[in-house]
Amino acid sequence: MDDLSLHVLDIIENAVTAGATNVEVRITDDERQNLFMIEIADNGRGMDKETLKKAIDPFYTTKTVRKVGLGLSMLAQAAKEAGGKFGVQSQPGRGTKIHAHFLHDHIDRKPLGDMAETIAAFIAGNGEKVDLTYHHRKGDQEFFFCTTEIKKVLEEITICHPEVISFIKREIRDGLKSISKRSKI
Amino acid sequence: MKKLKIGDLAKIRDKVRKTAVLRQGKARAKITVHMGTCGIAAGARDILSGLLEDIKSKKLNDVIVTTSGCAGLCSREPMATVEITGKPPVKYVDLTTEKMKKILSQHVIKGTIVNEYALAIGSERTH
Numbered sequence: 001m002d003d004l005s006l007h008v009l010d011i012i013e014n015a016v017t018a019g020a021t022n023v024e025v026r027i028t029d030d031e032r033q034n035l036f037m038i039e040i041a042d043n044g045r046g047m048d049k050e051t052l053k054k055a056i057d058p059f060y061t062t063k064t065v066r067k068v069g070l071g072l073s074m075l076a077q078a079a080k081e082a083g084g085k086f087g088v089q090s091q092p093g094r095g096t097k098i099h100a101h102f103l104h105d106h107i108d109r110k111p112l113g114d115m116a117e118t119i120a121a122f123i124a125g126n127g128e129k130v131d132l133t134y135h136h137r138k139g140d141q142e143f144f145f146c147t148t149e150i151k152k153v154l155e156e157i158t159i160c161h162p163e164v165i166s167f168i169k170r171e172i173r174d175g176l177k178s179i180s181k182r183s184k185i
Numbered sequence: 186m187k188k189l190k191i192g193d194l195a196k197i198r199d200k201v202r203k204t205a206v207l208r209q210g211k212a213r214a215k216i217t218v219h220m221g222t223c224g225i226a227a228g229a230r231d232i233l234s235g236l237l238e239d240i241k242s243k244k245l246n247d248v249i250v251t252t253s254g255c256a257g258l259c260s261r262e263p264m265a266t267v268e269i270t271g272k273p274p275v276k277y278v279d280l281t282t283e284k285m286k287k288i289l290s291q292h293v294i295k296g297t298i299v300n301e302y303a304l305a306i307g308s309e310r311t312h
Contacts, residue, residue, distance in 0.1 A: 001226050010225050017254055071222045121230045124237055125220060125252025145189075153194045157201050160250070162241035167197055171189060 003113025004038060007075045009121060011040050011098060014071050016126050018044030020095065023122075026135045027115070029104070036084075036102040036109060038075075047090040055088050075100050082109035116172035120165050123147060127159040136176060139183030143175040204246045211270075213247040214293050219264040221255025227262035228281075235282035236265075239289050248293060261304065267292055273307035 001007050008025060015023050020042035028037040047055060056076045075098070076086035083103035090096040102109045119134055127147060134145040150168070151159055158164070218224070218233045233252065240248055256264055261278035267288060268274040275298055277288055284302050291297050298306065 006225050006230065009220070009230060010222050013220050013225070013252065013254065074222070117230055117234055120237075121220070121233050121252070124233060124250060125218070149189060150194065153191055154198050157198050161201050162237045162250075163197050163201055164194075165237050166241060167194060 001074060001078070001110075003111045004078070005113035005115045005118040007071075007078060007100075007110075008038060008040065008115070009118040010071045011075065012042075012118075012122050012132070013125075015040070015042035015044050015096070016130055018042065018046075018096065020044035020130060022131050022133075024133045024135075025119075027112070027137070029112070029136070029138045031104050031139065034104045036082075036104045036112075037099065039097070039099045041095065041097040043095040046092045046094050046096055047088075048092050052088060052090050055090075056086070072098065078102075078110055082106040084109075115176065116169045119145065119172055120169040123168060124160050124162075124165050134172070136179065138176075138179045141179035141183040143172075143179045145172060145175065204244070212249040213270050215249045215251065215268045216289075216293065217251050217253050217266045217268075219254070219256050219262065219266075220252040221259075221262075223255055223259035224262040224264065229263040231282055232263045232265065232280050232285050236285050236289065239286055243289070243294070245289075245294070258304075264304075269293070269296065272296075275303050276305045277302045278304040 001010070012023050012025065022043045024041045026039040028035060030036070056073045072088065079086040079100040079102055083106045084101040086098070086100045088096065088098045115134075115136065119132065122132065132147045136143040147159060150164070154164065216236065218229055218236065220229050220233070233250065236250060240250065256276070258264065258278070263280040264276060264278050265280060265285065265288070266274050266276050269292075275292065277284070277299070280302070284299075288299050288302065291299050
């Protein structure tokens, strides 16, 4: 994966495969504390203790179409390479939470990449069946985006419509640009 | 915290609503972009993004775009499956945004399968 936004897309797509109807993405970009953090929570079916133990083993997967499960292990590796840490909490029937911490100034920390593209791609494919919230904190500023708010305005029109997806992409791009500009830290 | 531009979104809703009533019954075509770890690493997000832009600019109101997980052929990603109502589904492999554009205009719009990018015709159907 070239950047962290692609890892995020991969993890949230997995959440849908695990039956999630709610997904929350939280990104913290804090240069003062030398911290870059990605947290993802879903309300999918979760994992039992045995599965959880093997969750970041690249040679373990619950899928039947192939024998490797690279999503979580690649993000864990990316965090480790950037002096950070990675963790997963999960319980059957209670969803899964993952967190990946990175040292902000580490030379091997991958760039975040295009979060607007990631969120838009996710909604285009899954927006009708899944609600997503996205919090992004940059220094002392925060951006918040939520699909339930959009669905309310759209009424019977699908959130997956290409016109709506373009709007969402623009909203997120503008929002992230704006917090970057206003942050004093 | 940034506020959502509700007015802009309501305008989009009304515009889409006007075109949506022209649509009779269910969509004529469905395109599934495979979005497993392998697909994403190989560029599936750009394929999906370019496809949506192309559908928007061509004003295609009868085409659904969706995503799925890994299809088990990681070395041929990015992949997409095109399903036209009443026709066998076609799996396209090793995609680029340019190839996807050609598939949209030749296969989805004109009904001619792009044989040079197709891996299989007539596998599983979801539409």
